[in-house]
Structures are given as structure tokens and as C-alpha cells.
Amino acid sequence: MQSRLGAEPSSKRGANRNARRRRLLLSTATLFGALFGYGRNAYAACALVPGSTTDFVCSEATTEQQDIDVNAATVTTQSGFSVDTDDIVAVQITGNGALSFADYYGTSLEAANTALRIVSGDDISGGTDGSVTVTTNGALKADLDGIFARNYGSGPLSVTANGNVKGSTKSGNGIAASNSTNGPSLKVTTGADTTDEGGR
Secondary structure, three states, rough: OOOOOOOHHHHHHHHHHHHHHHHHHHHHHHHHHHOOOOHHHHHHHHHEOOOOOEEEEOOOOOOOOEEOOOOOEEEOOOOOOEEEOOOOEEEEEEEOOEEEEEOOOOOEEEEEEEEEEEEEEEOOOOOOOOEEEEOOOEEEEEEEEEEEEOOOOOOEEEEEEEEOOEEEOOEEEEEEEEOOOOOOOEEEOOOOOOEEEOOO
16 A cells, blocks of 8 residues: 655655664763763873873772773872772782882872782883882872782882871781882881881
């Protein structure tokens, strides 16, 4: 049976409705993604500096664990950054080559297991030696380690803490630092008014 002149066949009308519905769903999903982001990136307080592939700046208070897994990562803080989370780690920095974390603003980091975890896995072939450098003026607190710093490369490891660092007095450390046998040096420095609770 033919349709009346000017009337749209029912099958075509149904197809058009489905197409409009798909466009609406796509538009809604695109808008949601633009406004809120997807997954963990929506909560990222530590972001790449524009134009860089290795420099990160942490700039706002958050209750989400911050993970940076980039070779030769350099992480700095700005005033107002802090992490208070029930996650395992507050800030975790991993990768090969020279890794560093520098905080001069009294950043507070608190987590369930480790406040700051930074681990260099190896040297970068044809690049920099694996090394770890930490400077913090803030209060770091966790149920296991305040700071966990480890280097598996052939460069130095240095931790400078000018704020209070607290870990478990039973099974953890205020500052747990370890360099590889190929590393030339391991240095841990605390300020005059710094309290380092836990082992070291």
C-alpha cells in the first residue's frame, strides 16, 4: 500500500526518530564529557605545564590520589595544593630517569598508606640517570610511610623535609629512603623544627 502524498512512510519516520535519539544521546554524552571529564582525570589536581611533556604543577586541594607515571617527571606545587584522601597514596610519582618533587608552600599530604611515594625504576638509555629528589615544607601523614622514596637507577637520592612527616611507629617510617647499589649517594635532611615520627 502506498502512503499518501506528502506523508512520510512509517518505517522512515521510525528511522528518523532513532537517528534523532542517537544524535541526542551523543550530544548529551559529549556535553557531559566536556563539563565533567571522564574517569580519574576529572579529579586531577596535578597537571602538565602547557608545552611540556615532563613538568607537572599541582595547584588545588583534592581528596583524590594523584598519580604521575612519566619518565623524568618534575613535579612542583603551588599555594593551595593539598591532598587528604582515603586512597592508598596521596601523591605517587613513578617512571625512569630523574624524578623530583618540590614543595615550598607547606603542602599537606595525608593518605591511608603513604603520603608521598616516588620511585625511579631505572636509568633512561641515552638520557638521564635514574635519581630521586624530594624537597617538602609541608606536613605529611599516613598509616605506613610519610615519605617513601626509592631509586633503582645509578644516580643519587636526596630527601629534604622541613615539615612534620609522620608514618607508623610500628611497621612504617616517617621517611623511608633507599638507593640502588649503583647510586652514588643517599641523603636525608630534616629541618631543625621538623618532627619525623616512625622509623627511617
